Amino acid sequence: MNVKGGCRCDNNPVRFEYNKKPFEVHYCLCTDCTDICGGALAVIAVLERNAFKITQGENKVANFDTKPTCHRRFCKECGCHMFLYVDAFPDHLLIHVPTLDRDQDIGEKPDRWVFVKSKHPTVTLPDDGLPRHPGWENSPNAG
Ligand SMILES: [Zn+2]
Numbered sequence: 001m002n003v004k005g006g007c008r009c010d011n012n013p014v015r016f017e018y019n020k021k022p023f024e025v026h027y028c029l030c031t032d033c034t035d036i037c038g039g040a041l042a043v044i045a046v047l048e049r050n051a052f053k054i055t056q057g058e059n060k061v062a063n064f065d066t067k068p069t070c071h072r073r074f075c076k077e078c079g080c081h082m083f084l085y086v087d088a089f090p091d092h093l094l095i096h097v098p099t100l101d102r103d104q105d106i107g108e109k110p111d112r113w114v115f116v117k118s119k120h121p122t123v124t125l126p127d128d129g130l131p132r133h134p135g136w137e138n139s140p141n142a143g
C-alpha cells in the first residue's frame with residue numbers, strides 16, 4: 001500500500017506517505033488534538049515510524065509541543081496540523097487522518113473513541129457502537 005497526504009498549500013505543499021497498514025485508527029476528543037486544529041474531534045491513525053516518510057516540502061514543517069511529551073508537526077505556511085510524535089510511543093507516529101488524500105483506502109477503520117470526558121459540549125457522539133473511553137485506552141489491536 002502507498003497512502004498519501006499533505007498540507008493545504010497550493011504551492012509546494014508538504015507531502016507525505018506511508019506504505020504499511022496503520023497499527024490502529026481512533027477518534028480522539030482530547031483538547032490537545034481538537035483545540036490545535038479548531039475541530040471538535042480528531043481522527044488519528046497510528047503508524048510505525050519506519051513506514052512513514054515526508055516526500056516534499058519538509059522545510060515547511062514546524063513543531064509545536066502541546067505538552068512537553070507531545071510534538072505536533074504543522075505546515076508553517078498554511079497552518080495545517082498533519083502528524084505528531086508522542087514520547088510514550090517511541091516506535092510510532094500519529095497522523096491526522098483528514099490530511100490524507102480522500103480518494104484512497106487508508107488501510108484501517110476507527111476502532112474506539114478516546115478522551116470522551118474532554119468532549120466539546122456542542123458535540124453529540126454518533127451511535128456507532130464503538131467503545132468509548134473517558135481517557136486514553138489502547139486499541140484492542142494492541143494486544
Ligand atoms: Zn502548507
Ligand SMILES: [Zn+2]
Pocket residue numbers: 028029030031032033034042115
Ligand atoms: Zn488527542
